[in-house]
Amino acid sequence: MSWxxxxxxxxxxxxxxxxxxxxLAEAAGIYDGRFVCxxxxxxxxxxxxxxxxxxVISDAAIDYPKAIRPDVLLALxxxxxxxxxxxxxxxxxxxxxxxxxREIPDHHQVMAIGFTQxxxxxxxxxxxxxxxxxxxxxxTGAVTLPSLEAAVLARVPKGTExxxxxxxxxxxxxxxxxxxxxxxxxxxxxxxxxxx
Amino acid sequence: MSWxxxxxxxxxxxxxxxxxxxxLAEAAGIYDGRFVCxxxxxxxxxxxxxxxxxxVISDAAIDYPKAIRPDVLLALxxxxxxxxxxxxxxxxxxxxxxxxxREIPDHHQVMAIGFTQxxxxxxxxxxxxxxxxxxxxxxTGAVTLPSLEAAVLARVPKGTExxxxxxxxxxxxxxxxxxxxxxxxxxxxxxxxxxx
Numbered sequence: 001m002s003w004x005x006x007x008x009x010x011x012x013x014x015x016x017x018x019x020x021x022x023x024l025a026e027a028a029g030i031y032d033g034r035f036v037c038x039x040x041x042x043x044x045x046x047x048x049x050x051x052x053x054x055x056v057i058s059d060a061a062i063d064y065p066k067a068i069r070p071d072v073l074l075a076l077x078x079x080x081x082x083x084x085x086x087x088x089x090x091x092x093x094x095x096x097x098x099x100x101x102r103e104i105p106d107h108h109q110v111m112a113i114g115f116t117q118x119x120x121x122x123x124x125x126x127x128x129x130x131x132x133x134x135x136x137x138x139x140t141g142a143v144t145l146p147s148l149e150a151a152v153l154a155r156v157p158k159g160t161e162x163x164x165x166x167x168x169x170x171x172x173x174x175x176x177x178x179x180x181x182x183x184x185x186x187x188x189x190x191x192x193x194x195x196x
Numbered sequence: 197m198s199w200x201x202x203x204x205x206x207x208x209x210x211x212x213x214x215x216x217x218x219x220l221a222e223a224a225g226i227y228d229g230r231f232v233c234x235x236x237x238x239x240x241x242x243x244x245x246x247x248x249x250x251x252v253i254s255d256a257a258i259d260y261p262k263a264i265r266p267d268v269l270l271a272l273x274x275x276x277x278x279x280x281x282x283x284x285x286x287x288x289x290x291x292x293x294x295x296x297x298r299e300i301p302d303h304h305q306v307m308a309i310g311f312t313q314x315x316x317x318x319x320x321x322x323x324x325x326x327x328x329x330x331x332x333x334x335x336t337g338a339v340t341l342p343s344l345e346a347a348v349l350a351r352v353p354k355g356t357e358x359x360x361x362x363x364x365x366x367x368x369x370x371x372x373x374x375x376x377x378x379x380x381x382x383x384x385x386x387x388x389x390x391x392x
Binding site: 013018022025026028029030034035036037038039040041042043061062065066157 | 224238
């Protein structure tokens with residue numbers, strides 16, 4: 001039985017989620033050596049400035065490349081949360097931007113982190129996508145932080161490496177803080193055994 | 197009967213084809229208003245530094261998001277040409293980098309353009325991906341040049357807009373030159389009627 005893990009990253013057009021999807025896919029696929037498929041879809045529905053990327057990670061060749069029932073939804077604004085929550089697995093993890101999502105739904109597992117505010121504190125609100133990736137690595141275990149760092153550094157513009165490294169680490173640290181408060185049994189973390 | 201057009205962009209890891217795929221998808225999906233799915237896959241096979249992106253463009257919602265039998269293969273090096281030629285439709289268009297692909301196969305329709313050399317002449321060999329996009333717009337008609345320009349300018353690093361605009365136009369100009377020499381009937385261009 002092969003292991004398959006689906007992550008959807010959603011927000012508005014300027015929040016860098018397509019790049020985040022590419023980085024996450026390269027971290028898991030090229031650096032962690034898993035099978036990965038990364039998809040963006042555009043169409044009439046996407047013309048309102050919404051943006052979403054999907055990453056499917058597996059320990060075996062991937063038959064269907066799109067997310068079917070995501071294990072994780074990262075929502076960086078209210079609209080994308082409202083639009084995509086219905087697809088999330090019932091026991092899936094919802095991760096939202098604490099500053100940009102106001103109405104958190106009554107979902108089983110929700111974690112809110114101030115990605116955008118944290119990125120702003122580092123000097124660049126645009127790095128919220130990288131902060132979020134750092135948090136996702138810790139919260140899901142589906143990608144390793146060293147691989148994520150390598151993928152980030154290979155993709156971000158020259159001269160922003162240090163900022164992005166800090167953004168990644170800040171997101172990971174915030175997620176670790178949250179985990180210390182969350183009962184471990186509730187986390188949909190990938191088991192090491194599944195990843196072997 | 198809906199219209200579906202599949203483009204595969206392939207080369208080595210540093211040639212910017214993932215970014216080219218994202219730009220092409222955004223041009224067709226967000227700016228031209230078509231249904232688009234854009235995919236990258238990574239896995240053990242992709243660890244040798246190969247890189248490929250697929251863009252599926254349609255006038256209707258896309259059921260299967262990956263390229264099945266590409267209508268166009270852009271190959272920026274010999275390895276990716278050798279690896280992916282077998283998938284290309286028999287009457288599909290093969291577009292290669294004239295400087296980096298040495299052995300051009302006996303395929304029905306092949307166009308070779310010096311993308312990398314042209315980008316180098318503009319001052320940045322890394323812009324070969326954008327030169328190639330300009331050529332693909334003219335050769336396939338699957339995306340419009342103004343949409344491509346808008347998508348390029350939204351994605352490339354600040355300060356490189358003018359270079360990338362020139363790269364796009366250079367690719368389009370080179371393709372137009374080639375078309376003047378090619379019998380029109382042989383081109384797998386999308387008909388206006390199909391796009392209506």
